[in-house]
Amino acid sequence: MSERKTKPSSPAPDAPVPKAVVSRLSLYLRELQRLVRDGHDRTSSSQLGRLLGFSDAQVRKDLAYFGHFGHPGIGYRCDDLIRAIRKILGTDRDWPVAMVGTGNLGRALLGYKGFSHQGFRIVAAFDVDPQRVGATIEGVRVFHLDQLPEVATDHKIKLGMIAVPAGAAQNVADRLASAGIEGVVNFAPVTISLPEHVRQVGVDLAIELEQLSFSVVSRIAGNGGA
Amino acid sequence: MSERKTKPSSPAPDAPVPKAVVSRLSLYLRELQRLVRDGHDRTSSSQLGRLLGFSDAQVRKDLAYFGHFGHPGIGYRCDDLIRAIRKILGTDRDWPVAMVGTGNLGRALLGYKGFSHQGFRIVAAFDVDPQRVGATIEGVRVFHLDQLPEVATDHKIKLGMIAVPAGAAQNVADRLASAGIEGVVNFAPVTISLPEHVRQVGVDLAIELEQLSFSVVSRIAGNGGA
DNA sequence: TAGATTGTTAATCGATTAACAATC
DNA sequence: TAGATTGTTAATCGATTAACAATC
Numbered sequence: 001m002s003e004r005k006t007k008p009s010s011p012a013p014d015a016p017v018p019k020a021v022v023s024r025l026s027l028y029l030r031e032l033q034r035l036v037r038d039g040h041d042r043t044s045s046s047q048l049g050r051l052l053g054f055s056d057a058q059v060r061k062d063l064a065y066f067g068h069f070g071h072p073g074i075g076y077r078c079d080d081l082i083r084a085i086r087k088i089l090g091t092d093r094d095w096p097v098a099m100v101g102t103g104n105l106g107r108a109l110l111g112y113k114g115f116s117h118q119g120f121r122i123v124a125a126f127d128v129d130p131q132r133v134g135a136t137i138e139g140v141r142v143f144h145l146d147q148l149p150e151v152a153t154d155h156k157i158k159l160g161m162i163a164v165p166a167g168a169a170q171n172v173a174d175r176l177a178s179a180g181i182e183g184v185v186n187f188a189p190v191t192i193s194l195p196e197h198v199r200q201v202g203v204d205l206a207i208e209l210e211q212l213s214f215s216v217v218s219r220i221a222g223n224g225g226a
Numbered sequence: 227m228s229e230r231k232t233k234p235s236s237p238a239p240d241a242p243v244p245k246a247v248v249s250r251l252s253l254y255l256r257e258l259q260r261l262v263r264d265g266h267d268r269t270s271s272s273q274l275g276r277l278l279g280f281s282d283a284q285v286r287k288d289l290a291y292f293g294h295f296g297h298p299g300i301g302y303r304c305d306d307l308i309r310a311i312r313k314i315l316g317t318d319r320d321w322p323v324a325m326v327g328t329g330n331l332g333r334a335l336l337g338y339k340g341f342s343h344q345g346f347r348i349v350a351a352f353d354v355d356p357q358r359v360g361a362t363i364e365g366v367r368v369f370h371l372d373q374l375p376e377v378a379t380d381h382k383i384k385l386g387m388i389a390v391p392a393g394a395a396q397n398v399a400d401r402l403a404s405a406g407i408e409g410v411v412n413f414a415p416v417t418i419s420l421p422e423h424v425r426q427v428g429v430d431l432a433i434e435l436e437q438l439s440f441s442v443v444s445r446i447a448g449n450g451g452a
Numbered sequence: 453t454a455g456a457t458t459g460t461t462a463a464t465c466g467a468t469t470a471a472c473a474a475t476c
Numbered sequence: 477t478a479g480a481t482t483g484t485t486a487a488t489c490g491a492t493t494a495a496c497a498a499t500c
Binding site: 287298 | 470
Binding site for chain 2: 022031052105115206
């Protein structure tokens with residue numbers, strides 16, 4: 001039992017990767033891409049760590065979850081490591097994305113240039129407001145939410161973003177799930193429930209400011225803040 | 227030495243509060259506010275935990291970092307707990323906020339309604355584009371970035387948001403710091419450095435999608451994703 | 453060769469969970 | 477009273493750091 005296939009050693013047979021490791025992976029990737037733009041060919045765990053405020057040991061440990069990407073005595077080739085991390089994160093392919101909600105935030109996200117570099121392409125937007133349906137925003141066609149199932153199938157959409165008012169978010173989540181979407185980024189400031197197999201990431205803009213507020217006030221007080 | 231002042235017992239004399247605890251605090255607050263809107267007067271650690279996917283023990287432990295807010299045998303009064311958490315997070319007061327950058331994202335954030343409920347009020351926007359300076363967006367005046375020091379002082383602005391292109395972010399960060407800003411939310415997809423006493427929170431929208439992508443692909447593969 | 457840096461193991465540190473006396 | 481629920485301590489679990497042999 002317990003087939004060991006390809007992967008060599010690494011921390012454990014099939015250790016579940018900590019969420020914190022994955023979020024650092026994205027930061028390593030971002031920093032590596034900047035290093036390449038600045039003309040660097042290679043880097044090291046200590047350089048990467050210094051740039052991001054992590055220890056060199058942590059950088060090596062994080063990467064070791066997934067394989068051997070470096071060269072002892074040398075370091076890491078930036079482009080090799082970039083390729084490796086993109087493969088791990090799944091951003092070595094194209095991800096057609098659906099945007100639900102074309103209010104302030106939805107429209108801004110439709111125009112956001114940063115997604116495309118990682119392979120995310122918003123291919124359709126959805127709304128229920130007849131004033132908005134049929135329009136084209138930033139080159140993206142706005143469909144009625146009722147058309148989600150067909151459009152999602154046609155464009156092989158696997159990921160969706162929810163940028164609707166809090167009160168509508170759960171309904172949208174349900175519709176995304178039944179349209180076969182596999183992952184959702186929720187920008188609405190509410191907890192939504194989705195079937196177990198549908199992954200979700202929540203982004204609450206007010207909460208980010210709250211975290212900041214906490215660290216500002218607690219710096220002044222007991223100095224507990226970071 | 228080591229003056230013990232007001233605070234009673236709690237985990238340790240002045241235990242530094244883990245970052246993860248603070249982010250859950252914001253989620254408790256959001257859920258409590260929803261409970262109140264739905265007509266609930268009180269709740270319990272197990273209800274709060276169930277709604278958010280945490281254990282009841284974790285909810286109690288998190289709150290116990292800050293004091294005794296509940297009643298054994300009874301639970302927590304929603305409005306008392308809301309008041310307590312807002313005080314802890316520092317959102318029991320008004321925070322005038324500066325928005326730097328009035329592109330897609332900056333404009334969307336200027337119109338975002340969710341901030342005001344937690345006391346955050348964007349009182350001034352800044353840009354360097356002469357086409358934009360002088361305009362009023364969503365009721366907020368756009369100043370030239372050079373005017374940041376005076377405007378920040380006049381409006382007692384302590385927090386800033388950076389919504390400019392990656393290449394401009396570090397310069398904006400420097401200017402915010404010298405204008406006396408104490409905390410920054412950085413939406414630009416780069417690492418910025420700030421003086422030690424200036425707190426920061428980074429929000430990278432592409433990274434959020436990457437985290438989602440990872441958990442979608444790793445669910446299908448080895449089931450490591452969450 | 454000497455110096456640098458990786459991947460990995462063992463030691464430390466911190467956070468979560470379980471359990472329970474105290475309280476209503 | 478019996479049942480419910482808190483705050484807190486001790487036990488478990490997981491993540492980070494330190495150290496070092498292997499490698500270039």
